[in-house]
Amino acid sequence: MTRFATGLIPVCAAALVLAGCSSAPPVNAGAPKGAKERKKAPDFALKDSTGQTVRLSDYKGKVVLLNFWATWCGPCKIEIPWFMEFEQKYKDRGFAVLGVAMDDEGWEIVKPYVERLKVNYRVMVATEEVDNAYGGVESLPTSYVIDRDGNVASRHVGLVSRSIYEQEIENLLESGRGKK
């Protein structure tokens, strides 16, 4: 084997490793963290479909379900009606759903979609900054359940059962009673 070819092997091996690492398999981070273990959810400021700025920090004192989704994502499509029901059912107890769409085409494709589904919670379009702040959201859906102090209680990657969300929301609403 020539020196040139020998030199190529480690380079190609590194390239293969990098290529293999480019898309980590989805992981369901699942189980909610205890209040003391929780970390602050990164704040953001994004425009909703009406042009109003939505800041996560504006929701301090509420339990928030922050859902990253896209119009081309089948599992996301299953969850949206659940989240609409949660919004309706729990909003008076200090709960809100925030949807962040990851579609590259932006509002052009997102707005008609949310209008067609009559989504009743606030939806924004992601920016690269928000994507990075949340660690680079690759697999969709990815959802964060955030407590009344703005800390991440749980993160779910991929479709999980509706009852898991409901239980987590109920627990956080109960545990934070009086904080509203």
Add this chain to the structure above:
Amino acid sequence: MERSSRARLLLAALACGTTLLAQSAGVVTVAPPPKLTARRGAEAEATIRVQLRDGYHVNSHTPSEDYLIPLRLTWSGGPLEVAGIVYPKPVLEKYSFSPKPISVFTRDFDIVTRFRTPANAPGGPAILAGKLRYQACNHNSCLPPKTVEFRLSVSVQ
């Protein structure tokens, strides 16, 4: 290390990296198509082998739901014209997130492109740039649409 050796290694790294990374994006890899010999005034076929990571599927070129992004192979550059692209027959698969079965590819598969070489095409070597756009999911989550880029070497005779 001698300067010339370092330079050769750098060139090798660039060549290798470009080739490997250009042909793989996310969970899909396109095996480099073999060199194609195209005769003026005739048709020639090129087959690309698409490899899919285990556990994932990609939407077919004819997705069964309007919100799904189709698989799409496109070519540009070079003197050849695309006469037709033949995708394999998709399968209808049921997933937990789809009320109805959806049209997908679940394993490695081939896509055949029929090229037509114009009678006045200049002879000699040419390069065509291929792009395969796809959107993949597994049983409970989806990855953003991606494009794999690759090249086809052609000899026009």
